[in-house]
Amino acid sequence: MQSDSNTRVALVTGASRGIGAEVAQHLARPDTHVIVNYRKNSAGADAVVDAIRSAGGQASTVAADISEEAATAAMIDGVAERFGRLDALVLNASGGLEAGIDPNHAMRINHDAQQRLARLTLPLMPAGANLVFATSHQAHFYPHKAVPKGYATVAASKRAGETALYAMRSQFERRGVHFTVVSGDMIDGKAVLTLLDGGDSATTVTRRRSAHRGVAEFATAIAHAATAPSTAGIVYVGGPNHLARMSA
Ligand SMILES: NC(=O)c1ccc[n+]([C@@H]2O[C@H](COP(=O)([O-])OP(=O)(O)OC[C@H]3O[C@@H](n4cnc5c(N)ncnc54)[C@H](OP(=O)(O)O)[C@@H]3O)[C@@H](O)[C@H]2O)c1
Numbered sequence: 001m002q003s004d005s006n007t008r009v010a011l012v013t014g015a016s017r018g019i020g021a022e023v024a025q026h027l028a029r030p031d032t033h034v035i036v037n038y039r040k041n042s043a044g045a046d047a048v049v050d051a052i053r054s055a056g057g058q059a060s061t062v063a064a065d066i067s068e069e070a071a072t073a074a075m076i077d078g079v080a081e082r083f084g085r086l087d088a089l090v091l092n093a094s095g096g097l098e099a100g101i102d103p104n105h106a107m108r109i110n111h112d113a114q115q116r117l118a119r120l121t122l123p124l125m126p127a128g129a130n131l132v133f134a135t136s137h138q139a140h141f142y143p144h145k146a147v148p149k150g151y152a153t154v155a156a157s158k159r160a161g162e163t164a165l166y167a168m169r170s171q172f173e174r175r176g177v178h179f180t181v182v183s184g185d186m187i188d189g190k191a192v193l194t195l196l197d198g199g200d201s202a203t204t205v206t207r208r209r210s211a212h213r214g215v216a217e218f219a220t221a222i223a224h225a226a227t228a229p230s231t232a233g234i235v236y237v238g239g240p241n242h243l244a245r246m247s248a
Helices: 018-026 042-054 069-082 105-124 152-166 169-175 190-196 202-227 239-247
Strands: 008-012 032-038 058-063 088-091 130-136 178-184 234-237
Touching (some): 018 042, 018 202, 032 042, 042 058, 058 069, 088 105, 105 130, 105 169, 130 152, 130 202, 152 178, 169 178, 178 202
Parallel strands (some): 008 088, 032 058, 088 130, 178 234
């Protein structure tokens, strides 16, 4: 069964928590069906769907490890079968920083999986559809700027993913698909939040507020790119000072 043709369909990868969860909720509209992809966290994905429905939108979850070719193909086949179209794809899910992870995983998820998703979804995208890649300034400018300790593998793989998507730009343009990269600075306190979970000091509260603001600002920019009638090419989030520091 396919949905009616007036319903916009948006797929957000890695939307069970963090920035992806926020983007999915920003996309909630009565005329939009948001597909919330996740890897393991079904409770988080269900909560995002509930929030979208409570806001008057339509949503469903789909479990798929995007670093797995077969799981990704099954997810996209499911979208084709149910909706027959995809109006927005937000490439948000990322990885490579997990403790004890196979060192090749970063390239598999941040490069191979992004390229594969773009290739598999393009035939479902009508003219005017939006494809958005979320990245960090530290990855976008890699290797021209120093990166935080432990982030080089992720930065290199995300940069390779971004470059691979740019290489597909003529295919996007031929179909009338708007491709936008949204790059954000590291969000102050986001990683620290996990470490400090359960703490109640004033510093923790300040960091939580800062992280909430950072996530909201980045997610708003991504959601805007996913619904815009044209592409801004690249959108930098984090304020001019951050960008000047990165690109100086
Ligand atoms: N955090 C920052 O400071 C920051 C700054 C700039 C840019 N960014 C970019 O923003 C994006 C989101 O970052 P985030 O910090 O919000 O991430 P996060 O909190 O670590 O969330 C990761 C999300 O991705 C999903 N995921 C992880 N591996 C997956 C896989 N193999 N297949 C499918 N889903 C997978 C997770 O699903 P489960 O919950 O099921 O595991 C979760 O929903 C990334 O592209 C990142 O590079 C982040």
